[in-house]
Amino acid sequence: xxxxxxxxxxxxxxxxxxxxxxxxxxxxxxxxxxxxxxxxxxxxxxxxxxxxxxxxxxxxxxxxxxxxxxxxxxxxxxxxxxxxxxxxxxxxxxxxxxxxxxxxxxxxxxxx
Amino acid sequence: xxxxxxxxxxxxxxxxxxxxxxxxxxxxxxxxxxxxxxxxxxxxxxxxxxxxxxxxxxxxxxxxxxxxxxxxxxxxxxxxxxxxxxxxxxxxxxxxxxxxxxxxxxxxxxxxxxxxxxxxxxxxxxxxxxxxxxxxxxxxxxxxxxxxxxxxxxxxxxxxxxxxxxxxxxxxxxxxxxxxxxxxxxxxxxxxxxxxxxxxxxxxxxxxxxxxxxxxxxxxxxxxxxxxxxxxx
Numbered sequence: 001x002x003x004x005x006x007x008x009x010x011x012x013x014x015x016x017x018x019x020x021x022x023x024x025x026x027x028x029x030x031x032x033x034x035x036x037x038x039x040x041x042x043x044x045x046x047x048x049x050x051x052x053x054x055x056x057x058x059x060x061x062x063x064x065x066x067x068x069x070x071x072x073x074x075x076x077x078x079x080x081x082x083x084x085x086x087x088x089x090x091x092x093x094x095x096x097x098x099x100x101x102x103x104x105x106x107x108x109x110x111x112x
Numbered sequence: 113x114x115x116x117x118x119x120x121x122x123x124x125x126x127x128x129x130x131x132x133x134x135x136x137x138x139x140x141x142x143x144x145x146x147x148x149x150x151x152x153x154x155x156x157x158x159x160x161x162x163x164x165x166x167x168x169x170x171x172x173x174x175x176x177x178x179x180x181x182x183x184x185x186x187x188x189x190x191x192x193x194x195x196x197x198x199x200x201x202x203x204x205x206x207x208x209x210x211x212x213x214x215x216x217x218x219x220x221x222x223x224x225x226x227x228x229x230x231x232x233x234x235x236x237x238x239x240x241x242x243x244x245x246x247x248x249x250x251x252x253x254x255x256x257x258x259x260x261x262x263x264x265x266x267x268x269x270x271x272x273x274x275x276x277x278x279x280x281x282x283x284x285x286x287x288x289x290x291x292x293x294x295x296x297x298x299x300x301x302x303x304x305x306x307x308x309x310x311x312x313x314x315x316x317x318x319x320x321x322x323x324x325x326x327x328x329x330x331x332x333x334x335x336x337x338x339x340x341x342x343x344x345x
Contacts (some may be wrong), residue, residue, distance in 0.1 A: 019261060020286065022221045071178075074171055074207065076214040077261055 004053040006087035007060035013073045013080045014045035048072055051087055060084045115140040115332040118155035120185065120201075122147040122165035122176045127198065127309065131161040134309035138322060140329050147179035157194040157238075157332035158185060160201025162254070162307060172200055172215065172257050173207035182208055194238035194331045195301045199255055202293075202303030211296055211303045212270065213262035215255075219286025223256045227318065229281035230292045230306055234274045237295040238331035239302040239324050248281060249320035251306035258305040260287035260294070270294060278304055300335065 015021050023044035031039045050067075054060035061084045073080040117135045121128045121144045132142040145152060147165075152158055166175035176182070182204075189195045189210055197205040205211040218224055232240050232247040262270070267288060270276050278293035285305075293304030308321030 020216070020219065020259075022217055022219055022286075026221055071174065072170070074174070074214050076206070076212075076263070077216060 004055055007052050007054055007057060007084050008087045009050050009052055009064040010083040011048040011068045011072050011080055012045060013078050014043055015077055016079050019077050057084055115156045115329045116154060117142040117157050117159060118145040118152050119159045119161055120145045120181055122179055124165050124167050125161055125163035127162035130309045131159050134312040134325055138326055138329055145181060147181045150180050150184055152184045152188050156336040157328055158188055160197040160204050162199035165200055165204055173203035176204045177208040189301050192300050192335055194328060194335055196239060196328055197303035198307055199305055202305055205303045210301050211294055212266050213260055215257050216259040216261050217257050218259050224284055225254045227252045228284055230278045231281055233276045233279050236274060237277045237299045237302050239328050240277055241327050241331050243323055243327055249323060250318045251308055251311045251321050253306050255305055259285045260291040277302055
């Protein structure tokens with residue numbers, strides 16, 4: 001049995017097309033004050049990051065999609081996009097089997 | 113016989129005592145039901161009052177939906193028990209899938225705290241039974257996320273099935289079709305953004321909310337008799 005690996009998940013939630021976005025509209029109206037009159041189509045949303053321990057990327061994606069669909073987004077008005085990447089095997093935080101990290105750490109990983 | 117009302121309280125709920133007092137003054141008995149409870153046995157009606165359940169984190173009602181009591185609320189509703197969601201309680205019921213649609217930030221991004229006129233659009237719900245269509249009621253609103261939204265198909269169903277229970281006379285928040293309150297297909301679950309419990313005494317400036325709460329209590333007694341739900345704790 002494969003020991004679980006850690007995957008980084010990014011879930012972006014935004015309002016469905018056609019749903020009024022008063023936040024995005026308000027931001028857009030503020031932009032001319034910066035001298036930026038050419039910005040259009042501003043849509044506000046939310047982003048969530050978390051880690052999932054899973055046997056493989058497909059399993060991590062499946063679990064993350066459940067989190068996104070059942071909790072993070074309200075499907076009546078919102079859509080979500082889920083991105084899964086292998087976690088950067090740097091932090092030895094847990095005393096677990098960190099050695100299982102994949103050879104290529106993957107392109108993502110830059111935190112804010 | 114007095115109706116027994118359970119007023120469900122989540123961490124962050126803040127209108128529970130108003131709701132308890134309002135229905136008590138109309139002759140009902142009322143208890144608070146903690147969100148961690150797993151039974152609502154013994155009640156003839158449930159009220160999910162206003163506030164900020166679980167801090168409104170993520171979205172209003174999004175976390176409250178997972179509170180243990182919600183499973184019991186769902187069963188109570190499925191058995192035909194009257195369930196009323198007021199403001200945040202309405203948001204919780206939509207998130208829980210007991211009512212259609214969702215409540216978005218108000219058009220104009222303003223928190224609204226004022227008294228509005230709402231019109232009864234259907235007498236076929238546990239909240240409006242016996243209240244003539246067209247009756248205008250003066251009831252306070254107090255919300256940031258009260259802008260009722262649903263897709264076109266859902267709106268068509270709500271209209272066709274006469275499930276828009278209340279409409280704003282002068283739409284304050286951008287709600288689609290000026291909807292202030294809706295009910296489920298079985299008409300025993302109703303959600304509304306206005307606060308009827310805050311318009312239930314002359315001292316509060318209006319007693320129009322008592323019209324709705326009285327109808328709820330009558331519905332509670334009516335539904336309690338034939339169904340005779342188990343009163344085992």
